[in-house]
Amino acid sequence: MKSTLKLRSIAFLCFTFISLGTMAGGGWTHAKGTGYFKLGQSILRSDKFYDANGDIVSIFTTSVYQTSLYGEYGFTDRLNGVLYTPFFSRVTLNRVEFASGRVQEGDEHNGIGDSRIGLQYGLISGKPFVMSVSAFLGLPLGTTNGGNTQALQTGDGEFNQLIKLDASYGFQKIPAFASASVGFNNRTKGFSEEYHIGAEVGYIWKKKLITIFKFATIQSFKNGDASGSANGIFSNDLEFVSFTPEIAYLITDQWGATANYGTAIAGERVLAAPAYSFGIFYNMR
Numbered sequence: 001m002k003s004t005l006k007l008r009s010i011a012f013l014c015f016t017f018i019s020l021g022t023m024a025g026g027g028w029t030h031a032k033g034t035g036y037f038k039l040g041q042s043i044l045r046s047d048k049f050y051d052a053n054g055d056i057v058s059i060f061t062t063s064v065y066q067t068s069l070y071g072e073y074g075f076t077d078r079l080n081g082v083l084y085t086p087f088f089s090r091v092t093l094n095r096v097e098f099a100s101g102r103v104q105e106g107d108e109h110n111g112i113g114d115s116r117i118g119l120q121y122g123l124i125s126g127k128p129f130v131m132s133v134s135a136f137l138g139l140p141l142g143t144t145n146g147g148n149t150q151a152l153q154t155g156d157g158e159f160n161q162l163i164k165l166d167a168s169y170g171f172q173k174i175p176a177f178a179s180a181s182v183g184f185n186n187r188t189k190g191f192s193e194e195y196h197i198g199a200e201v202g203y204i205w206k207k208k209l210i211t212i213f214k215f216a217t218i219q220s221f222k223n224g225d226a227s228g229s230a231n232g233i234f235s236n237d238l239e240f241v242s243f244t245p246e247i248a249y250l251i252t253d254q255w256g257a258t259a260n261y262g263t264a265i266a267g268e269r270v271l272a273a274p275a276y277s278f279g280i281f282y283n284m285r
Contacts, residue, residue, distance in 0.1 A: 026168035026177070026179040026181075026200075027122070027124070027130040027131045027132045027166040027167045028122075028125075028130050028132070029074065029077065029078055029079070029080050029121070029122035029125055029130075029132055030072055030074035030080050031074050031077050032074045032075065032076050033074060034284050034285050035071060035072050035073035035074060035080075035284040036071070036072045036281065036282070036283055036284065037069070037070070037072075037282045037284065038071070038279050038280070038281040038282075039068075039069055039279055039280055039281075040067070040068045040069075040070060040258075040278070040279030041065070041066070041067050041068075041277065041278055041279060042064075042065070042275060042276065042277040043063075043064075043276045043277070044063065044064045044065075044233075044271060044273060044274075044275045045061065045062070045064075045273060046059075046061065046062060046063075046271040046272060047060070047061040047062075047273075048271070048272040048273060049270070049271055049272055050240075050264070050266070050267035050268050050269065050270050050271075050272045051268070051269070052237070052268055052269055053268070054266060054268050060093055060096055060104065061093075061094035062091070062092070062094075062271060063090075063092045063094075064089070064091050064233055064271075065090040065091075066086040066088070066089045066090075067087060067088040067089075068084065068085060068086040068087065069085050069087060070083070070084045071083045071084075072120070073284075078121055078125055079120070079121055079122075080119065080120040080121075080122075081117075081120075082118045082119065082120055082134065082136070083115075083116070083117050083118075084116045084117075085112075085113070085115040085116075085141075086112070086113030086114070086115070086142075087112055087113075088110070088111075088112070088113075089112065089113035089142065089154035090109070090110045091108065091109050091147070091152045091154060092106065092107070093106050093107040093108070093149070094106050105148075107147040107149045107151070107152055108152070109143060109146030109153075109154065111142065111146060111154045112142060112154065113141065113142045113154045114138060114139060114140055114141055114142040114154070114156065115138075115141050116138050116162075117136065117137055117139065118134055118135050118137060119134065119135055120132050120133070120134040121134070128169060128170050128171075128172055129167070129168070130167070130168050130169075130170075131165070131166065131167045131168075132165075133163070133164070133165050133166075134162075134163070134164045134166065135162070135163055135164075136161070136162040136163075137159070137160075138158075138159060138160035138161070138162065138185075139159070140155050140156065140157050140158055140159055141155060142155015142156070142157075143155060144156065144157040144234075153233065153234050155234065156191065156234035157189060158187055158188045158189040158226070159188050160185055160186060160187040160188060160191070161185070161186045162183055162184070162185045162186075163183060164181055164182070164183035164184075164196065165182055166179060166180070166181045167179065167180055167181070175203065175204040175205075175207075176201070176202060176204070177201070178199075178200070178202075179199065179200050179201075180198065181197070181199070182197050182198075183195065183197075184196075185218075187224065189226060190224045190226035190236070191226045191236050192221050192222050192223050192224035192226075192236055193220075193224075194218050194219065194220050194221065195218075195219055195221075196216070196217070196218050197216070197217050197219075198214065198215065198217075199214070199216075200212055200213065200214040200215070201213055207250070208249060208250050209248075209249055209250075210247065210248040210249075210250075211245070211246070212246040212248070213244075213245055213246075214242075214243070214244040214245075214246065215241075215242070215243055215244075216241075216242050216244070217239075217240065217241045218239060219239050220237040220238065220239050220268075224236055224237070233270070233271065235269035235270065236269070237268065237269055238267075238268065238270050239267055239268040239269070239270070240266065240267035240268075240270050241264070241265050241266040241267065242262050242265065243262075243263055243265055244260050244261065244262040244263070245260065245261055246258065246259070246260035246261075247259055247260070248281075253283070253285075254282055254283045254284070254285065255281070255283075256280070256281050256283070257278070257279070257280050258279055258280075259276075259277065259279075260276075260277050260278075261274055261275075261276060262274060262275040262276075
């Protein structure tokens with residue numbers, strides 16, 4: 001039992017933020033009065049775009065920077081609260097000088113991003129195999145018409161509800177774990193519903209260094225009619241398939257640092273470039 005609790009604590013370090021991705025933490029829940037908190041920074045910069053047919057096309061260079069706070073807290077041993085908020089988002093569009101002499105001026109916008117709040121309940125806990133169900137509310141706190149062009153966005157302007165099922169297994173003979181998740185995202189204001197699928201495996205080296213490999217996909221039901229966005233982050237009918245290697249290092253038993261490199265290996269209506277993310281975390285005990 002002690003080794004399972006230790007592995008559960010370490011596995012909570014494996015959270016990756018990609019603004020389009022699923023929220024992580026696996027099927028484990030925190031014990032009452034404990035939790036996990038992370039201050040993160042993500043960077044996405046691209047001059048390529050997956051169009052509606054999945055083909056990569058050239059665009060004016062667009063950048064999205066988000067500074068975020070993520071937290072999980074145990075109200076009981078089975079019921080946890082979860083919060084994610086990008087409290088500072090910066091979106092830029094590069095200035096372009098054409099060979100003809102024409103100039104396309106750049107643009108920028110700074111503001112808060114769309115946030116997410118929810119509850120996670122442990123259906124199976126305290127065992128090598130655990131399972132939980134979560135419900136999240138997407139809060140449209142971001143801007144949909146920022147910058148001089150009124151086209152830059154830090155949110156999609158719609159209120160959504162995500163239901164997710166997570167299952168995880170902590171191996172007993174080796175310091176490793178695996179997780180899988182499936183979710184359904186109900187969206188409003190004409191945006192299409194989505195299903196989310198994710199999986200990850202991780203290995204813990206000498207109780208300090210954790211390596212994680214993650215797979216995630218969002219697929220649209222394409223049943224909406226919203227016009228979407230101009231920056232390839234909040235588009236309607238957005239889809240992607242991503243693979244993300246991540247490392248986390250435990251500086252102390254409670255403090256650590258994490259970094260990852262997320263690649264979109266396929267997509268529709270989304271920027272075609274790697275997303276970099278790094279942060280520091282605190283494991284409350």
